[in-house]
Amino acid sequence: MPRRVAAQTAVQHGMSNISLFLILLAPFAGIFAVSVAAGFSRSLGAWAAGASMAAGLVAALQLAPQVFSGSVVLWRVAWLPEWGLDFALRLDGLGLLFVVLILGIGLLIVLYAAYYMPQTDNLGRFYIALLGFAGGMLGIVLAENILLMVVFWEVTSLTSFLLIAYKYADVEARIAARLSLAMTGGGGLALLAGALLLGHVAGSYDFSVIEDRAGLVRDNALYPVILILFLLGAFTKSAQFPFHVWLPHAMAAPTPVSAYLHSATMVKAGVFLLARMYPILAGTELWFVIVSTTGAITFLYGAYIALLKHDLKGLLAYSTISHLGLITLLFGLDTPLAAIAGVFHIINHAIFKASLFMAAGIIDHETGTRDMRRMAGLFKAMPRTAILGILAAASMAGVPLLNGFLSKEMFFTATVAHPGFENAIYLLPAFATIAGMLSVAYSVRFVHDVFFDGPVKKTPKVPHEPPVWMRLPIEVLVGLVLIVGFLPQLSVGPILHTAAEAVLPGPVPDIKLAVWHGFNLPLVMTIMAFGLGILQFSRRHKLYALRDRFAFALTSPVAFERFYRAAARLSTALLAFADTQSLQRYLALFFSFAVIAGVWAWVRIDLTGGGATVLTGPLPILAVDATAVVAAATLVFAALGTVVFRHDRLKALIYMSVAGTVVSLAFLRFHAPDLAMTQLSVEVVTILLLLMCLRYLPERSARQSTTGRRMRDGLLATAAGTGVAALTYAMLTRPYETIAAYHMANAKPLGGGTNVVNVILVDFRGYDTLGEIAVLAMAALGLHALLSGTRMQGPGGPTLASADRYPIMLAELMRPLLPLSLAVAAYIFLRGHNLPGGGFIAGLVAAVALVLQYVAQGTDFAGERLRINTVRLLGIGLGIATLTGVASFVFGYPFLTSTHGYVTPPVIDKFELASAIAFDLGVFLVVIGTVLLALTELAGLRRAEDVAVPAKGDA
Amino acid sequence: MEVLVSLSLGLLSACGIYLMLRPTTFSVVLGLTLLSYAVNALIFFGARLKSTAPPLTIDGLSGQTDPLPQALVLTAIVIGFGMTAYLMALALKGKAESGTDHVDAGRDP
Numbered sequence A: 001m002p003r004r005v006a007a008q009t010a011v012q013h014g015m016s017n018i019s020l021f022l023i024l025l026a027p028f029a030g031i032f033a034v035s036v037a038a039g040f041s042r043s044l045g046a047w048a049a050g051a052s053m054a055a056g057l058v059a060a061l062q063l064a065p066q067v068f069s070g071s072v073v074l075w076r077v078a079w080l081p082e083w084g085l086d087f088a089l090r091l092d093g094l095g096l097l098f099v100v101l102i103l104g105i106g107l108l109i110v111l112y113a114a115y116y117m118p119q120t121d122n123l124g125r126f127y128i129a130l131l132g133f134a135g136g137m138l139g140i141v142l143a144e145n146i147l148l149m150v151v152f153w154e155v156t157s158l159t160s161f162l163l164i165a166y167k168y169a170d171v172e173a174r175i176a177a178r179l180s181l182a183m184t185g186g187g188g189l190a191l192l193a194g195a196l197l198l199g200h201v202a203g204s205y206d207f208s209v210i211e212d213r214a215g216l217v218r219d220n221a222l223y224p225v226i227l228i229l230f231l232l233g234a235f236t237k238s239a240q241f242p243f244h245v246w247l248p249h250a251m252a253a254p255t256p257v258s259a260y261l262h263s264a265t266m267v268k269a270g271v272f273l274l275a276r277m278y279p280i281l282a283g284t285e286l287w288f289v290i291v292s293t294t295g296a297i298t299f300l301y302g303a304y305i306a307l308l309k310h311d312l313k314g315l316l317a318y319s320t321i322s323h324l325g326l327i328t329l330l331f332g333l334d335t336p337l338a339a340i341a342g343v344f345h346i347i348n349h350a351i352f353k354a355s356l357f358m359a360a361g362i363i364d365h366e367t368g369t370r371d372m373r374r375m376a377g378l379f380k381a382m383p384r385t386a387i388l389g390i391l392a393a394a395s396m397a398g399v400p401l402l403n404g405f406l407s408k409e410m411f412f413t414a415t416v417a418h419p420g421f422e423n424a425i426y427l428l429p430a431f432a433t434i435a436g437m438l439s440v441a442y443s444v445r446f447v448h449d450v451f452f453d454g455p456v457k458k459t460p461k462v463p464h465e466p467p468v469w470m471r472l473p474i475e476v477l478v479g480l481v482l483i484v485g486f487l488p489q490l491s492v493g494p495i496l497h498t499a500a501e502a503v504l505p506g507p508v509p510d511i512k513l514a515v516w517h518g519f520n521l522p523l524v525m526t527i528m529a530f531g532l533g534i535l536q537f538s539r540r541h542k543l544y545a546l547r548d549r550f551a552f553a554l555t556s557p558v559a560f561e562r563f564y565r566a567a568a569r570l571s572t573a574l575l576a577f578a579d580t581q582s583l584q585r586y587l588a589l590f591f592s593f594a595v596i597a598g599v600w601a602w603v604r605i606d607l608t609g610g611g612a613t614v615l616t617g618p619l620p621i622l623a624v625d626a627t628a629v630v631a632a633a634t635l636v637f638a639a640l641g642t643v644v645f646r647h648d649r650l651k652a653l654i655y656m657s658v659a660g661t662v663v664s665l666a667f668l669r670f671h672a673p674d675l676a677m678t679q680l681s682v683e684v685v686t687i688l689l690l691l692m693c694l695r696y697l698p699e700r701s702a703r704q705s706t707t708g709r710r711m712r713d714g715l716l717a718t719a720a721g722t723g724v725a726a727l728t729y730a731m732l733t734r735p736y737e738t739i740a741a742y743h744m745a746n747a748k749p750l751g752g753g754t755n756v757v758n759v760i761l762v763d764f765r766g767y768d769t770l771g772e773i774a775v776l777a778m779a780a781l782g783l784h785a786l787l788s789g790t791r792m793q794g795p796g797g798p799t800l801a802s803a804d805r806y807p808i809m810l811a812e813l814m815r816p817l818l819p820l821s822l823a824v825a826a827y828i829f830l831r832g833h834n835l836p837g838g839g840f841i842a843g844l845v846a847a848v849a850l851v852l853q854y855v856a857q858g859t860d861f862a863g864e865r866l867r868i869n870t871v872r873l874l875g876i877g878l879g880i881a882t883l884t885g886v887a888s889f890v891f892g893y894p895f896l897t898s899t900h901g902y903v904t905p906p907v908i909d910k911f912e913l914a915s916a917i918a919f920d921l922g923v924f925l926v927v928i929g930t931v932l933l934a935l936t937e938l939a940g941l942r943r944a945e946d947v948a949v950p951a952k953g954d955a
Numbered sequence B: 001m002e003v004l005v006s007l008s009l010g011l012l013s014a015c016g017i018y019l020m021l022r023p024t025t026f027s028v029v030l031g032l033t034l035l036s037y038a039v040n041a042l043i044f045f046g047a048r049l050k051s052t053a054p055p056l057t058i059d060g061l062s063g064q065t066d067p068l069p070q071a072l073v074l075t076a077i078v079i080g081f082g083m084t085a086y087l088m089a090l091a092l093k094g095k096a097e098s099g100t101d102h103v104d105a106g107r108d109p
Helices: A002-012 A018-040 A042-068 A093-116 A124-142 A146-164 A171-202 A207-212 A214-219 A223-237 A246-252 A255-264 A266-281 A285-308 A312-333 A336-367 A383-397 A403-415 A427-451 A468-486 A493-503 A521-538 A540-549 A557-578 A583-603 A611-615 A626-644 A649-669 A673-694 A707-732 A740-751 A756-764 A766-787 A808-831 A839-866 A870-890 A916-954 B002-020 B025-047 B067-098
Strands: A073-080 A085-091 A900-903 A911-914
Touching: A018 A042, A018 A073, A018 A085, A018 A093, A018 A124, A042 A073, A042 A085, A042 A093, A042 A124, A042 A493, A085 A093, A085 A124, A085 A146, A093 A124, A093 A255, A093 A266, A093 A336, A093 A468, A093 A493, A124 A146, A124 A255, A124 A266, A146 A171, A146 A246, A146 A255, A146 A266, A171 A207, A171 A214, A171 A223, A171 A246, A171 A557, A207 A214, A207 A266, A214 A223, A214 A266, A223 A266, A223 A285, A246 A255, A246 A312, A255 A266, A255 A312, A255 A336, A266 A312, A266 A336, A266 A493, A285 A312, A285 A427, A285 A540, A312 A336, A312 A403, A312 A427, A336 A383, A336 A403, A336 A468, A336 A493, A383 A403, A383 A427, A383 A468, A403 A427, A403 A468, A403 A521, A427 A521, A521 A540, A583 A707, A611 A707, A626 A649, A626 B002, A626 B025, A649 A673, A649 B025, A673 A839, A673 A916, A673 B025, A673 B067, A707 B002, A707 B025, A740 A756, A740 B067, A756 A766, A756 A839, A756 A916, A756 B067, A766 A870, A766 A916, A766 B067, A808 A839, A808 A916, A839 A916, A839 B067, A870 A916, A916 B067, B002 B025, B025 B067
Parallel strands: none
Antiparallel strands: A073 A085, A900 A911
């Protein structure tokens, strides 16, 4: 086994090459190139797409010598190593073959599409999806890790969905895209399950390792399950009977897509999987039976239906299904020669079928129809295209001296004396001849109906030759048909040999690629197939009549669409049942769940020591003083008052603010001056905000809760409150471990400040604070987005005369107060690093000072004078905070590292300046911006109302 | 003192939760504010009650309290304001779109 040894040495010596990654990167990088280039011009987008395909091809060809010398190129980056998922790529003969097909034909498709697609389409979306698809295909064929392969498998399913639905205005295209996604996506799920099982059984997700343990896998009890899951993936993707139904409908895609996906790449992913798994899963009775039977049925069925299709692309689609069936059958026959023939036919079919699809596209493009009954004699109108089409079709039929003949003859040879049919030695050759006959018949029909069959018929457009560049891709491919046909050993011999090495677990037999093997049974079969095929074609009208009489809707997308709609309805109904869209219900469920979780935890506690000892910890209890009792009584009064007077909204607000004040006093009592100041200033702005909102909310709510509902909520609230009280008590009486000592010890030496809370905020945990002010800015912007442009109507009634709207005393007092309060804010800000204060509190104080100007003198007056762009203020604040963090990179420190030193500015006393003060400045600005934005936005509602009212009066 | 603090927080939470379960948007905002008082205080009291000085590293102070809960709560209070403002904006928008201040307006009855 020469190849496996080579693979292992490659692993050991780490023969990895970045070019391998570049192959895969090229199309994905191309997506970005196209998205930029297509914005400039249509042709620039095409150039970008073509260049990225070409770049990938160059990278692949650079690695080709290594692959031909027998080694496997590997490239690996750990991704989720604990789950066995590495970003591991490999390039062996089979992979190289596919890479060349994907990128080579892809390049031709890019050129072809630039001429085929309507000039009005700038092609950006098309090329992006096409490149995404090419990237997915490359990922499949280059993956060394099976899970990685499955990921790329899904990429191809999704991008092919986008490509089939490219003309999304067309309902047929949408249904076809959904059908193909359902089929191939479903197969993808099966494949994922199979891959996980295989990895579990083999103990690794790497192909090289699994290949070495192939025997282990085949002997495992799970082998049949794994095999069937993998085959489901392969058969759905490669459109094998009965999963073939999506492929004919996928012809709704633009022809370049059909030529690429449905001849050369997407559908080949399934047979690629068969080839890739061949050394691991093949070699058993089960493989032979399932794969060869499915392949044989598909081969025959596709060929038969293809003959009956009047649509040009329909014929090609079913012929593709048939040829995929042939390839599947070849892998199923499970002999070295058959497997080699399978690989060979993958190449040949991709070449002639892509050129046929492109020829069909030209015919469609030039005549305006794809119906073969409406066209004839096109040979005269477009002789060059006709010659190309005829050569490709002849290759499809298996005419000697063309590439299709070689693999078909290899297939015939493989059927003769197959070890699986010892008792019925003629069965397989006879079947092969019949299927060959049908291929000949539909190929002849294609050529006859389109290019000959009398004079040119009247078609929607007058046919003539296409642009030279549009025909070039076909000329290239048909050139390959001839080269491979004439000089097989010279042209494809080496790559076929290396690819066969990758597929076959044992030594590769000597492959004799020659046009003439002497007069033998396979040649007789070929001659018979041609004779019978032409005979069959001449009697085709009987078949059409038969078809018309027994028309059956096995492939109808209507059934699928019906199923799809029913499934959508069912899930909508289920969702409506689960999701009642009631906030009240959600909150009730949420709190109930929290209570139940708490009770459950409580019940599980060992209560042998008695409930009280469980609740009370070892810490000594602090004595109660009179102030605390008064404060608690006030809090009870305020909290209950808020609940009782909730409908009398102004009163409720006052009660709530009392509760807030008690909380801030409690902060002060328990040594948190920063918190007390923050709570107090937040209280002020919150109350202002809520007062402004009251105007727009109805005084009495529309619907009141029933007594039962209120009882339920009361019980729930009491239970939750009891839980919180118990939790708090249990916590307060227990000691705990803290990292405070570190903060206390290092605040001064490392952070340069003595107010540890502030040092934590702007230094130790500055990254958290950055996130928090970002959240704050987001909330303010969200409010801005929600309310800007919203028109609200306040209650009617007499409006105050504008002179009385703003009390003179307040207005007069506020003007001199503004600079004073701003000075206080500045003071609080500057001292914040050492004494209670800082950006948050200073920001709130400054905001309150500014907001009071609005309150006292009106938004128009204050807005004109202050001219603060609050949204920009948020941006500046966040920018300063972030830049402060980034600045530490300049000095080679991690993000947000702070530094400090002493400065002695004039007038003010000497004080210590830490770089964190710049960060704090950002915090300061964001807080001001948030508060001002929220309040001015609400004030703006009032102004919109003032504008709206006279307009109403006029009307 | 521990009992007093615990009962106060319990009562604040209970009142907050009861208000949050009301159908009126304004009550929900009031309730959420009360509940955030309770939760902020709960986190703050994670530093326990026994310390005797604010977390300043100034000469002459001893027995300082744990600064970390304070730092956490400080930003929480300010973000609480942002959340209240956003919630009120939602309430106003809901009123403008549906014409009522019921939290489940817009839902089919």
